[in-house]
Amino acid sequence: VQTLAEQSASAIDFLDSIGAHLSDVGKAGGASTNRSHRPVDEAGKILSVGSYLVPIFEQAAKDNNVTFYMETEATEILMNEGTAVGVKASSADTDYTINAKAVILATGGFGGNLEMVESYKPELKGYVTTNASTITGDGIKMAEAVGANLVDMAEIQIHPTVVQSNGALITESLRGDGAILVNNEGNRFTNEVLTRDVVSANIIAEEGSAAWLIVDQKMFDDSNVIQGYVNKGYMLKGDTVADLAKVMEVDEAALQATLDNWVAMVKAGEDKDFGRDDLATVKYDLSTAPYYAVKIAPGVHHTMGGVEINTNTEVMNASGEVIPGLYAAGEVTGGVHGGNRLGGNAVADIIVFGRIAGQNAATYTTK
Ligand SMILES: Cc1cc2nc3c(=O)[nH]c(=O)nc-3n(C[C@H](O)[C@H](O)[C@H](O)COP(=O)(O)OP(=O)(O)OC[C@H]3O[C@@H](n4cnc5c(N)ncnc54)[C@H](O)[C@@H]3O)c2cc1C
Structure with missing residues (x-):
């Protein structure tokens, strides 16, 4: 965690250097x-x-003469006397030994x-992903x-806002920017920016184990992501709060009261109902009609467990020793994000x- 935190700023500089500019900084659930x-x-x-980063990574790799298969x-990591020395792989018509x-x-x-x-x-049986x-x-x-130790394999995250028909994720940053969650009665029931496990549990406790996420026209205008959700048919639209309540089939008066109360609380900078502590600085106050709502429920999202590594990204065996030549990074690893x-x-x-894996593997190969 210390390595992750200490090197996150230089990671942003690195991304800038390959033309990937993450210039806006938003809030995610559980963040202070x-x-x-x-x-x-x-x-x-x-x-x-x-979808912004991956094509830039692909080009950067191609610019550095990386071969893609x-x-x-x-299918298999090749080992020689306890050291990783390649992989076996297969395509539809060719088997490779690399x-x-x-x-x-x-x-x-x-x-x-x-x-x-x-x-x-x-x-988690029956959950969408x-x-x-x-x-x-x-x-x-x-x-x-090949003997790697696995850690935290049961630490599997469910994300609170997932479209149940196809597993599409409704990104958390919408709540960070000011979107609210309401239940089937049209009432708020949780601080929207608590950690994913808590917001998920609060949704599951509601009738139907589902809820609605609501954004307004201003959020829609500023976000390609929300426009994509509308184009894909995930979101219902209402020219007024009452119209939205009708298409959501929730109580009109309750939804109107929820939105009026929310706008007033954002203006006052205090969430008197659920103690959300960012109302003084939240980006949008949901005061601009028309409104949009998407029905969501939790779905499997991230697996925090995986292969044990040290801070050099070397893969560890069950005895706490490094497996020479084998490195791992990203979601394949376990232990970085706890539960x-x-x-x-x-x-x-x-x-x-x-980056650490690339640098260390390169150094290792020249030893
Ligand atoms: C919908 C969605 C939205 C997300 N949004 C965010 C976000 O906004 N911010 C954030 O921080 N995280 C987000 N995440 C999480 C983040 O995307 C993942 O944790 C991250 O992509 C993991 O990166 P990775 O390189 O470790 O693996 P991946 O990106 O999962 O890539 C692994 C690749 O390896 C390939 N592969 C697997 N097995 C084999 C094999 N045997 N042979 C060859 N190839 C193989 C896979 O097909 C895949 O292409 C999101 C996740 C999802 C699903």
Whole structure:
């Protein structure tokens, strides 16, 4: 955690150096201040961080002559006398043996493998996932097969705001910017910016174990992300609060009272109902019609457990020794985020530890 924190600022500088500018800083759940760096377009509209970063990483890797094997699955880490010396991989028509002086695992977590999720945390049976089906836990299994120690495997995060029909994530930064959650009666029921586990539990305790997230026209105008949700049909729209209540099928008077009360509390800078402590500085006050609402409930989102590493990103075995030649970074690793990964910290994790892994593996190969 110390490494993550101390190197996060230079990670932002590194991103700037390859043309990835995370110039806006928003708030995520559980954070005491604004810490989530995110990209904006030329008009200042907020963009989704993942789809912004990945093409820039891909280009930076290509500029450095990295060879890509697309649609090719790594299946095994090759070992020689306890040292990692390459991988086996297969595509639809070719099997590869790739000999290497070092191996870096960056295969992500296992949030898209619901069988594996359930095997480590049975109470998550039946949950949807925000992860792509390619987030399989393969790297964790390959590392375990060569003696890597696994830590915190049952620490699996559910994210509070997920569209249940397809697992689409409604980003936490909307709540950080001022969106509210209401229940099926049209009432607020929680401080929206508590940690993900607490907000999820508060939603599950409501009738139907679901809730609505509400934004206004001003938030919509400033966010490509929200416009994307509307275009994909996730959000209902009402020209007035009463119209929105009708399409949500919640009590009109209750929703109107909730919004009126919220706008007044933001103006006064104090959340008298649920003690949300950022009302004096929150970016939007939800005072501008029309309004938009999306029905959400919790879904599997992040797997905090994985391969044990040290601060040099070297993979450790069960006896606490380094497995020579084997490095890991990102969601494939465990232990960095404890039991509750904070919003934005996964991007910090992959940049900080990805760079350390690259630098150390490069040094190792020249020894
Ligand atoms: C919808 C969504 C939104 C998110 N938003 C944020 C956010 O705003 N901020 C934040 O900090 N975090 C966010 N996260 C979390 C963050 O995206 C992940 O933690 C992060 O992408 C993990 O990066 P990674 O490089 O470790 O692995 P990944 O990005 O998961 O990449 C791993 C890659 O390895 C591939 N792979 C797996 N197995 C194999 C194999 N056997 N052979 C070859 N390839 C393999 C996978 O297909 C994948 O392409 C979000 C997650 C989701 C699902």
